[in-house]
Amino acid sequence: MTIGQIDRRNFLQFSAATMAAFLVPGGALPVQAGTVSHGLSVFGDLRYPAHFKAFDYVNPEAPVGGKIAMTAPNWTFNQNPQTFNTFNSFILKGDAPPRMERCFDSLMVRAFDEPDAVYGLVAESAQVSADGNFVIFKIRPEARFHDGSVLNAEDVAFSLNTLKEKGHPIISQSIKEMVSATAPDEHTVTVAFSGNHSRQLPLLVATLPIFSKAYYTRYKFEASTLTPPLSSGPYMVGRYEIGRFIEYSKVENYWAKDLPVKKGHNNFQVIRLDFFRDRQATFEAFKKGRLTFHEEFSSKTWATEYNFPALTEGRVVKKEFAIRLPSGAQGWFLNTRREKLSDPKVRKALGYAFDFEWSNVALFYDLYTRTQSYFENSTMKAVGLPSQAELALLAPYKQDLPEEVFGEAIIQPISNGSGQDRVLLKEASVLLEEAGYERSGEQLVGPDGKQLEVEFLSNSPAFERIVLPYIKNLRLLGIEANLRVVDPAQFQKRLDDFDYDIVGHRFSLRPTLGPSIRNFWTSDSADTFGSYNLSGIKMPVVDDLVEKALNAASREEMITAARALDRVLRAGYYWVPQWFKAFHTVAVWDMFGIPNDMPAFDFPVETTWWVDLEKAAHIDMEN
Incomplete structure (x- = not known):
C-alpha cells in the first residue's frame, strides 16, 4: 500500500546536463542569482x-464532463482509503478521504515529464536570492478562493507558517528548515530558509496547499471537522456519505482553468471515491459498474478472476502501463523500539523464514520480482561492491558499521521454492541462538525465559493468504507469530503511535530525493508520532547520509549518497522486503480517453484522462 503514502505517483527525476552553470552556495536552487523565473x-x-501553452503529456482539447468512480490506489498524510471522519487532510488527527488535496491550489505545480521541475500556478514567478536562502514568489492577482474572495500573499504566508507549526508531522518535519514566510505586500511572498536546507525544500514549499487566512480566523486549523473547508483548487467537496463515498465536483468558474499548467487537466466533472473494508467487495463493485476504474493489486485476482461477463463482452478492458520510476520500498517493517526486535540477528532471522520464491509461484502467479533495496528499480539502488565515492562517505563510521556494509550489497536469500526451505530455516535458527535464544520443546525462549512472540498488524484480511504461510515457518522456529487484523481507524492510530511489532507498508520515493526522506529514517523521526520511520531507525550515519543526499550539488553526488545509505539500511535488517512489479495493472470500463503519452514520472489518471462519450454510449454506460 501506499504512501504515501507519501503519494506513490508523485515521483521526480531530472538530467543534470546544464546544472553547473547555475550553481549557487549552500542549499540554493540552481537558478541564476536574481533571475525571475x-x-x-x-x-x-x-x-x-x-x-x-500546455504540458506535452496532456490533451489540451480533451472534453470536460462525466465521472470517474474508483477507490483510492494511493493516499497521503492522514488519509484513509477505507473510511473517513474528517475533511482536514493536513493534520495528524482523524481520517480524511484521499484526494482532498485536489481542492487546494499551491504556488507551483509539478511537471510529470520532468523529474524535479515545478511551474507557476498561484505564483506567476519565483526569484532565488544569491545565497539561496530566500525565494520571492509573485502572486497572480486573479487568484481566488471558491467563495470569490481574493487569494493573496497573506494567505500564502499564513498557510506555510501554519503547516510548519500545526501541520501533519510529515509536512512539519519536512519543512523545518523553512525559517519563515512573510508577505511584504499583497502580491509578494518571501520565504526564508536556514541555509541548511536541501535543494528540494523550496520546491516542496511551492507545492504545499494554500488556505484562507480569513477562514481560519473563524475555525481552528488543527480541528478535525466534517465541514468542508474553503479552498481554491479545481475541485470542491460535493456529495458524500461518511465512510461510504465522497464526490469531488469540478469548480465551473475555477480561476486558473486557462493557465498553461492546468490546460488539459481536471477533465472529469466528478471524481467519486468509494470506500470498502475489503478487497473482494471493491472488486464486486467494479464488476457491476459501480466503479469504472480499478487498479488491481492482487496478482491472484488479476490472473484468475477477470472472466466476468462485462469483460468477455468487451465492455471492460484490462490494461498494463509500464512503471518508469522507482518502484518504492515495500515490505514488513520491524519495530526496533520493541526490545525483542532490537537485535539485528533476530531481524535477519525473521527474513530467512519468508519464502518469496514459493509465494511468487503459488500465490502471485509469478508476476512479481523480489524487492532488495529501499531504492528499488532506480539508479540509487546499491549493487555489487561500494564505489570509492561511497566508501569515502562510509569511512568515518566504519567502526560502528557491520562488515556487510563494505562488501557486496546485501540481497535476500533465494529459497528452494518449497515453502519450507530447511537450509534457510536452519540458518535462521543459528542466528537466533547467537542472539541468545534457546529451543525449549516447541518454543524459542529468550534470556528472559519467555517465548519469542511477534504480531503482524494489518487492516485487511486480504494479506492472510500471504502472511499465514510465513507465520507457519516462524512457528517452526519456535516463534509464536500471529496476524491481527483491525479496523482502518485503529490501524492508523496504532501506526501513528508505533504500536506494533511488524507492519506491512509501501513507501515510494522520487528520483530526486526530497526532505520527506527525513521522515523515513532519521533519528528525529524515530521519536515523532505519525512519522514514516516505522522501524524506529536511529543511527548517526543514516542521519548524515540523508543530509548528504539532500544537499548534494549534483545528481551524481545524490546517487552516491543514496547508494551508501541503501547499504547501511539493508545491513540493519530493519524490514523483510516484499516484492514489486514494473507495470500498473488496471481494468477500466471502456469509456475513457487517454493521452497518447503518459508521463514518465507519474500516473495521473484522475487529472489527465477524460470521458469519451462515444465509447461510453457504445458500452451503454450512463455517466
Whole structure:
C-alpha cells in the first residue's frame, strides 16, 4: 500500500546536463542569482519555456464532463482509503478521504515529464536570492478562493507558517528548515530558509496547499471537522456519505482553468471515491459498474478472476502501463523500539523464514520480482561492491558499521521454492541462538525465559493468504507469530503511535530525493508520532547520509549518497522486503480517453484522462 503514502505517483527525476552553470552556495536552487523565473528545478534547466501553452503529456482539447468512480490506489498524510471522519487532510488527527488535496491550489505545480521541475500556478514567478536562502514568489492577482474572495500573499504566508507549526508531522518535519514566510505586500511572498536546507525544500514549499487566512480566523486549523473547508483548487467537496463515498465536483468558474499548467487537466466533472473494508467487495463493485476504474493489486485476482461477463463482452478492458520510476520500498517493517526486535540477528532471522520464491509461484502467479533495496528499480539502488565515492562517505563510521556494509550489497536469500526451505530455516535458527535464544520443546525462549512472540498488524484480511504461510515457518522456529487484523481507524492510530511489532507498508520515493526522506529514517523521526520511520531507525550515519543526499550539488553526488545509505539500511535488517512489479495493472470500463503519452514520472489518471462519450454510449454506460 501506499504512501504515501507519501503519494506513490508523485515521483521526480531530472538530467543534470546544464546544472553547473547555475550553481549557487549552500542549499540554493540552481537558478541564476536574481533571475525571475516561471519555474524552479533542482539540478538543471526547465523543459518548458516561459510562455508554453500546455504540458506535452496532456490533451489540451480533451472534453470536460462525466465521472470517474474508483477507490483510492494511493493516499497521503492522514488519509484513509477505507473510511473517513474528517475533511482536514493536513493534520495528524482523524481520517480524511484521499484526494482532498485536489481542492487546494499551491504556488507551483509539478511537471510529470520532468523529474524535479515545478511551474507557476498561484505564483506567476519565483526569484532565488544569491545565497539561496530566500525565494520571492509573485502572486497572480486573479487568484481566488471558491467563495470569490481574493487569494493573496497573506494567505500564502499564513498557510506555510501554519503547516510548519500545526501541520501533519510529515509536512512539519519536512519543512523545518523553512525559517519563515512573510508577505511584504499583497502580491509578494518571501520565504526564508536556514541555509541548511536541501535543494528540494523550496520546491516542496511551492507545492504545499494554500488556505484562507480569513477562514481560519473563524475555525481552528488543527480541528478535525466534517465541514468542508474553503479552498481554491479545481475541485470542491460535493456529495458524500461518511465512510461510504465522497464526490469531488469540478469548480465551473475555477480561476486558473486557462493557465498553461492546468490546460488539459481536471477533465472529469466528478471524481467519486468509494470506500470498502475489503478487497473482494471493491472488486464486486467494479464488476457491476459501480466503479469504472480499478487498479488491481492482487496478482491472484488479476490472473484468475477477470472472466466476468462485462469483460468477455468487451465492455471492460484490462490494461498494463509500464512503471518508469522507482518502484518504492515495500515490505514488513520491524519495530526496533520493541526490545525483542532490537537485535539485528533476530531481524535477519525473521527474513530467512519468508519464502518469496514459493509465494511468487503459488500465490502471485509469478508476476512479481523480489524487492532488495529501499531504492528499488532506480539508479540509487546499491549493487555489487561500494564505489570509492561511497566508501569515502562510509569511512568515518566504519567502526560502528557491520562488515556487510563494505562488501557486496546485501540481497535476500533465494529459497528452494518449497515453502519450507530447511537450509534457510536452519540458518535462521543459528542466528537466533547467537542472539541468545534457546529451543525449549516447541518454543524459542529468550534470556528472559519467555517465548519469542511477534504480531503482524494489518487492516485487511486480504494479506492472510500471504502472511499465514510465513507465520507457519516462524512457528517452526519456535516463534509464536500471529496476524491481527483491525479496523482502518485503529490501524492508523496504532501506526501513528508505533504500536506494533511488524507492519506491512509501501513507501515510494522520487528520483530526486526530497526532505520527506527525513521522515523515513532519521533519528528525529524515530521519536515523532505519525512519522514514516516505522522501524524506529536511529543511527548517526543514516542521519548524515540523508543530509548528504539532500544537499548534494549534483545528481551524481545524490546517487552516491543514496547508494551508501541503501547499504547501511539493508545491513540493519530493519524490514523483510516484499516484492514489486514494473507495470500498473488496471481494468477500466471502456469509456475513457487517454493521452497518447503518459508521463514518465507519474500516473495521473484522475487529472489527465477524460470521458469519451462515444465509447461510453457504445458500452451503454450512463455517466
